Amino acid sequence: MKHFTSILFLMLCTVFVSQAQLNVLYVLDTDIDSTGNANLTAALTNSGCNFTTFDAATDSVSPTFSTDMSDKDLVIWYTGSNGVGLQLWAGADTINTELYQYLNNGGSLWVIGNDFLYDLYDAPPVYFTPTDQASVLFGIDSYDVQSYGSDSNTGVSEMDVVSGQSITAQSPLTFIWATLWWADGVTPASGTQAVYEMGPGSYALSGAVSGTYYDNSVYKVLAYYFNAGVLGTQTSVDQAVKDVIDFFQTTGVPEQASAQSLLLFPNPVQDELHMFWSGRQAPQHMRIMDASGRIVREHTLAPHTSTVNMRDLASGVYHVQVTLEDGQTVGKTLIR
Structure with a gap:
């Protein structure tokens, strides 16, 4: 009972x-x-x-x-x-x-x-x-x-x-x-x-x-x-x-951590952007594009975290795109 x-x-x-x-x-x-x-x-x-x-x-x-x-x-x-x-x-x-x-x-x-x-x-x-x-x-x-x-x-x-x-x-x-x-x-x-x-x-x-x-x-x-x-x-x-x-x-509200999770900090960003990654696949490549689609940053990524210098970029909306091991991409919006 x-x-x-x-x-x-x-x-x-x-x-x-x-x-x-x-x-x-x-x-x-x-x-x-x-x-x-x-x-x-x-x-x-x-x-x-x-x-x-x-x-x-x-x-x-x-x-x-x-x-x-x-x-x-x-x-x-x-x-x-x-x-x-x-x-x-x-x-x-x-x-x-x-x-x-x-x-x-x-x-x-x-x-x-x-x-x-x-x-x-x-x-x-x-x-x-x-x-x-x-x-x-x-x-x-x-x-x-x-x-x-x-x-x-x-x-x-x-x-x-x-x-x-x-x-x-x-x-x-x-x-x-x-x-x-x-x-x-x-x-x-x-x-x-x-x-x-x-x-x-x-x-x-x-x-x-x-x-x-x-x-x-x-x-x-x-x-x-x-x-x-x-x-x-x-x-x-x-x-x-x-x-x-x-x-x-x-x-409901989306969970903060998913099977493939890209975290950007801080966002909005001023000087340095820190990118943290967790998931079953490792990220291989990152690019940041401005509102016109022009690539303004492009890097090969470390396994879990990377830091990107944003100091010389104009204020605006940017799109961060990360390419995974299998070629899939994960995107996120960034504010400068």
Whole structure:
């Protein structure tokens, strides 16, 4: 009987752990979307998750990794309809090193808004290299269209769910207005899942992807390139948030150490980059490429660790690529 009781206790503990609520940071990066903010705040409350709000718009500053994000399972970043001076891009159309530090430590991110790509890149079309921020962060090849701006000034009336993904089945999404202006359409890169597309079928930009999910085995980023805070009803916003919370609850946060693990420290880096490796295969070769794809560093690697001088490199996003014994490659994003 004692043995049975112990097993039952362990089973109950397992259930309680698996049902523990996500620890969420909700970043408000707009001061022109009071309705959307109120709706999302209510939806987060209704979801039952543990969340903290960071008002980046009022404070004109991004949350930091060490103080605000390091203990969070998910960061929800709401830009609404704001497309100017977003803290998502550090308030200056540049690299948000605090956000990348969170992501490179296994973080999960959900970005929601119409114009966050416009803030960084202006009007479409824009085509990305593998080391451009949009490619690194969202896993997309291009920023193609905007509702209203690319559809003869009509706007998009709905977002239709794309089959083959497991995040949500909610469809169609409609809005508090007859049409939504300035939602973005993108082309996902290989391996990035389309989640929502513009609709209906008769709409000029029908099929343009407006929601993506990117998992590069280090971090996970869900992007809704439309203002999901202003769906037609509070119930719709509640469902949208619940679906995403449930999805990240199920997938969890990526483990820091995998069978093949490349660790970069510090990241962001100033002077010297230390590379640590653990895994079944030994690394043979390393190269670092800048945003244009140009190789700026190339080395043969030691068995477990290597140090690379980064002092003379310009600030920016870099891609580190390590080649294994069998010819496979492992990549990771680096911020200088």
